[in-house]
Amino acid sequence: MNRAGAPTYGDAKGEAAAWVVRVHSDAATEDDWLALEAWLAASETRQTAFERAERLWLAYDEPELKRLAQPQGVVVPIEPRRRPMRLAWPRVAAMAASFIAALAVAAGVYLWRAAPTAQTYVTAVGEVRDVRLADGTHVRLNTDTRITVRIGPGGRRVTLERGEAMFDVTHDPARPFEVLAGDQRVADVGTRFDVSLYARMLTVTVASGVVEVGDLPGVGGAPTYRLTAGDQLRRDIGAAVSVTGRASVADALAWTNGYLIFRDATLAQVARALNRYFATPLRPAASVASLRFSGVLMLDGEDTVVGRLEGFMPVRAVRGAQEIVLQPR
Amino acid sequence: MDDSSAKPLLAAYLRKRADLVRYFALRLKSAALAEDVVQDIYVRIASADTGQVANPSAYLYRLGANLMLDRLKQRRRAEARDEAWQEGFLVRMGGEAVAEDPPADAAFAARQRLRRLVSALDDLPPQRRRAFELHKLQGLSHAETAAEMGISRSAVEKHIIAALQQLVALIGPEEDGA
Incomplete structure (x- = not known):
C-alpha cells in the first residue's frame, strides 16, 4: 500500500x-x-x-480461536524471532512438557469434540517442537514442517505436508496409525519412526517396530514395502519404485537431539541440509561444492555452525545480504 | 505532579484525545459513545503497565478499536437478553431476572463460530494462508513473517490483505463475530 x-x-x-x-x-x-x-x-x-x-x-x-487452530497452545515460536535462530534443546523439551501438562486436558477435549476435524501443527525455520497427540502419540517436528492430524474413533491419520517429523506411536489396534506423505502412506503398528519430505524426496527411517509403506489409498501402482528397525526407504515422489536399504538410525534421528551427522557428504549436500534450519541460506561456490565432509555439526546457531565449517574445511564465509557464500580459502 | 513524561502513552493520550474522539465518533456515529470509548482507553492505559510501545499514538487507536468492539459485543448480548425476555426465556428469582438461555447452546454457538473462522483458513491458497497464520495466529510482525517465508515485506502485506478480503467474502456478517 x-x-x-x-x-x-x-x-x-x-x-x-x-x-x-x-x-x-x-x-x-x-x-x-x-x-x-x-x-x-x-x-x-x-x-x-x-x-x-x-x-x-x-x-x-481471540485466544480461544488460537487454541482451536493449534490445540497444544504452542503457537508462539519457541525461540523469539528477534534473535538469530538457536535450537535450545533442553528448553524446547521443558517448554513442550509444561505446555502438554497444562493443556493436555483441554487439547484432548478439543480433539475429541472436533473429531475428525483436522488439527494443524507448524514449525518455523529453525524451530523444533514437541507435540503430544490426543492418543498419547509423541511427535517431534523438525524445522519448517507442517503436519495435519485427524484422530477419529476408527483411525489416526497424519498428513506430512512438508518437512520432517519423528513419531513415537502409542499402540492401539482398534485405531490404525498412518502417515500420508507425498504419494505414499506409511502405516504403523506401534513403533518409532521418522518421515521427511524435502524437495519431493520422501525418506522413511524406522527406529523400532514395523511399518508398511505403500501407495496412498486409491492410487495404486508402486509396491508396498515392509520396514523393520534400521531400515530406510527413499523415494522420489511419483517414481515407479522406492529404494530401501539399511541406515544408521542414530544418524537419521540426530536432529531430534540438536545435531546433524554427515558421512562423506559433499559441501553442497551439507549446505542443503543446513539450509533447512537457518534463515540465511548457505551457498558453496562451485569450486568447493564437491569437497567432502564427515563429522557432526551441532545446530546451535548459524554463525557458530558456519564458523565450525570454516575450521573443518578450506573455506571462508562471505556474508551478503541474502546469503552466505562459502569461498575457497 | 505531571507524570506524563514518564508515561509516553499518557502523554500521547493527552495530546491525541480530541483526534481519538473525532475518529471514534465517525466510527460509532455518536459523540457520546465515542467519549465512552476514549474514556475506556484512558482507564486502560492508566491502570495497566503496558511497557514499551513503539508508536504510542497508533497504539491508542488500536486499543480503542478493541475496546469499541468489546462495547459492541456487550450491547449485542444485552439485546439478546432483552429478546430472550420477550420470548419468555427469562425467569425471576428473588426479584432478579435470570437468563434461562441454555448455556450449553450459547457455548456451542460460540465454539461453532470460532470453528467456522478456523475452517475458513482451509479455503485460502497456501502462501496466503501461511502469511495470515504467521502474522495473526503466531503473532509475527510483517517483517518477521517476510523473513520466515523468504519473501518481501510488501509481498507479505499483499498476502495478508488478500487473505482478509477473501475471509470477509467467505464468512457472512452474522458469523464473523461479536
Whole structure:
C-alpha cells in the first residue's frame, strides 16, 4: 500500500481490507490513522466495509480461536524471532512438557469434540517442537514442517505436508496409525519412526517396530514395502519404485537431539541440509561444492555452525545480504 | 505532579484525545459513545503497565478499536437478553431476572463460530494462508513473517490483505463475530 495516500485495490471492500492490515500493523503511525479517517469520512460504503473487515480481523485475535487452530497452545515460536535462530534443546523439551501438562486436558477435549476435524501443527525455520497427540502419540517436528492430524474413533491419520517429523506411536489396534506423505502412506503398528519430505524426496527411517509403506489409498501402482528397525526407504515422489536399504538410525534421528551427522557428504549436500534450519541460506561456490565432509555439526546457531565449517574445511564465509557464500580459502 | 513524561502513552493520550474522539465518533456515529470509548482507553492505559510501545499514538487507536468492539459485543448480548425476555426465556428469582438461555447452546454457538473462522483458513491458497497464520495466529510482525517465508515485506502485506478480503467474502456478517 502506498503510505502517503489511499490504497489502490479497486473497490471499497478490497481497500477496507488493506486499511485494516495497514493500521493494525505494529509499524502503523499516527498519520496512517489520520489518513484512514479521511478515507472513511468520504463514504458510508467505506465505513461499512471497514467495520466488517476490522471486526473479522479482531475476531482472529481471540485466544480461544488460537487454541482451536493449534490445540497444544504452542503457537508462539519457541525461540523469539528477534534473535538469530538457536535450537535450545533442553528448553524446547521443558517448554513442550509444561505446555502438554497444562493443556493436555483441554487439547484432548478439543480433539475429541472436533473429531475428525483436522488439527494443524507448524514449525518455523529453525524451530523444533514437541507435540503430544490426543492418543498419547509423541511427535517431534523438525524445522519448517507442517503436519495435519485427524484422530477419529476408527483411525489416526497424519498428513506430512512438508518437512520432517519423528513419531513415537502409542499402540492401539482398534485405531490404525498412518502417515500420508507425498504419494505414499506409511502405516504403523506401534513403533518409532521418522518421515521427511524435502524437495519431493520422501525418506522413511524406522527406529523400532514395523511399518508398511505403500501407495496412498486409491492410487495404486508402486509396491508396498515392509520396514523393520534400521531400515530406510527413499523415494522420489511419483517414481515407479522406492529404494530401501539399511541406515544408521542414530544418524537419521540426530536432529531430534540438536545435531546433524554427515558421512562423506559433499559441501553442497551439507549446505542443503543446513539450509533447512537457518534463515540465511548457505551457498558453496562451485569450486568447493564437491569437497567432502564427515563429522557432526551441532545446530546451535548459524554463525557458530558456519564458523565450525570454516575450521573443518578450506573455506571462508562471505556474508551478503541474502546469503552466505562459502569461498575457497 | 505531571507524570506524563514518564508515561509516553499518557502523554500521547493527552495530546491525541480530541483526534481519538473525532475518529471514534465517525466510527460509532455518536459523540457520546465515542467519549465512552476514549474514556475506556484512558482507564486502560492508566491502570495497566503496558511497557514499551513503539508508536504510542497508533497504539491508542488500536486499543480503542478493541475496546469499541468489546462495547459492541456487550450491547449485542444485552439485546439478546432483552429478546430472550420477550420470548419468555427469562425467569425471576428473588426479584432478579435470570437468563434461562441454555448455556450449553450459547457455548456451542460460540465454539461453532470460532470453528467456522478456523475452517475458513482451509479455503485460502497456501502462501496466503501461511502469511495470515504467521502474522495473526503466531503473532509475527510483517517483517518477521517476510523473513520466515523468504519473501518481501510488501509481498507479505499483499498476502495478508488478500487473505482478509477473501475471509470477509467467505464468512457472512452474522458469523464473523461479536
